[in-house]
Amino acid sequence: QSALTQPASVSGSPGQSITISCTGASGDVGNYNLVSWYQQHPGKAPKLLIYEVSERPSGVSNHFSGSKSGNTASLTISGLQAEDEADYYCCSYAGASTWVFGGGTKVTVL
Amino acid sequence: EVQLVDSGGGLVQLGRSLRLSCAASGFTFEDYAMHWVRQTPGKGLEWVSGISWNSHSIGYADSVKGRFTISRDNAKNSLYLQMNSLRTEDTALYYCVKGGELLLHAMDVWGQGTTVTVSS
Numbered sequence: 389q390s391a392l393t394q395p396a397s398v399s400g401s402p403g404q405s406i407t408i409s410c411t412g413a414s415g416d417v418g419n420y421n422l423v424s425w426y427q428q429h430p431g432k433a434p435k436l437l438i439y440e441v442s443e444r445p446s447g448v449s450n451h452f453s454g455s456k457s458g459n460t461a462s463l464t465i466s467g468l469q470a471e472d473e474a475d476y477y478c479c480s481y482a483g484a485s486t487w488v489f490g491g492g493t494k495v496t497v498l
Numbered sequence: 499e500v501q502l503v504d505s506g507g508g509l510v511q512l513g514r515s516l517r518l519s520c521a522a523s524g525f526t527f528e529d530y531a532m533h534w535v536r537q538t539p540g541k542g543l544e545w546v547s548g549i550s551w552n553s554h555s556i557g558y559a560d561s562v563k564g565r566f567t568i569s570r571d572n573a574k575n576s577l578y579l580q581m582n583s584l585r586t587e588d589t590a591l592y593y594c595v596k597g598g599e600l601l602l603h604a605m606d607v608w609g610q611g612t613t614v615t616v617s618s
Binding site for chain 1: 545548555560602606609610
C-alpha cells in the first residue's frame with residue numbers, strides 16, 4: 389500500500405487552467421476506474437470533487453474535471469478562481485477492500 | 499442532511515487503547531459502506547479502514563492491520579474504531595467518512611474529525 393504520488397504544489401493565475409497529476413501503480417490507479425479527488429480548505433474536512441475518474445457529484449462546479457491514462461490520473465481546474473486555493477488529494481481503490489490516498493497538492497492562486 | 503459526528507478521541511499513552519465512535523444521521527446508514535481516514539498535523543490523508551454495509555467486507559491499511567478493528571452497529575447508526583497498541587505515529591485527526599453502497603464506491607461525506615494524541 390504505497391501512497392499515490394502527487395506534486396507538492398501547483399500554482400496558476402486567475403482564469404488559467406492547471407492540472408494536478410496522481411501517479412499510482414498497476415494495482416491501484418492502473419487497475420480500477422475508481423479514482424476520486426478531494427478538495428480541502430484549511431481547518432475544514434475534505435470535500436468530494438470527482439469520483440470514478442471523471443464523474444462529478446451534484447453541486448460540484450464543472451470547472452473541475454478528471455481523467456486517467458494508465459497508472460496516472462489527473463484533475464484539471466479550468467478558469468482558476470481565488471476560492472480554488474486549497475489542498476487537493478487523489479484517492480484510488482487498491483483492491484481487497486483497501487484504498488490509498490495521494491500525498492496531496494497545494495494549489496496557489498497567484 | 500447527512501451528518502457524521504465523530505467522538506472518542508483524546509490523549510492516550512503509548513501502547514494503550516482507545517475506541518472511536520461515529521454517530522450517523524440523515525441517510526439510511528445500513529445501506530452504505532463506511533470508512534475511517536486520518537490526517538496527521540500539517541500532513542496528508544491516510545485511509546485507515548473500511549467496512550461494507552453488512553460488515554462482511556473489511557479492509558485495513560498495512561500500518562494498522564492487527565492493531566485496529568473497525569465495526570458497526572446498524573441498529574444504532576454507529577461506526578466504531580477500536581485502536582489497540584497505539585503508537586506515536588497514530589497521532590492524528592481521525593475522520594469518519596460515508597462510503598457508497600459498495601466498499602469500492604467513493605467516500606463522499608466526512609465528519610468533523612476527532613483528535614487522537616499518543617504520548618510517549
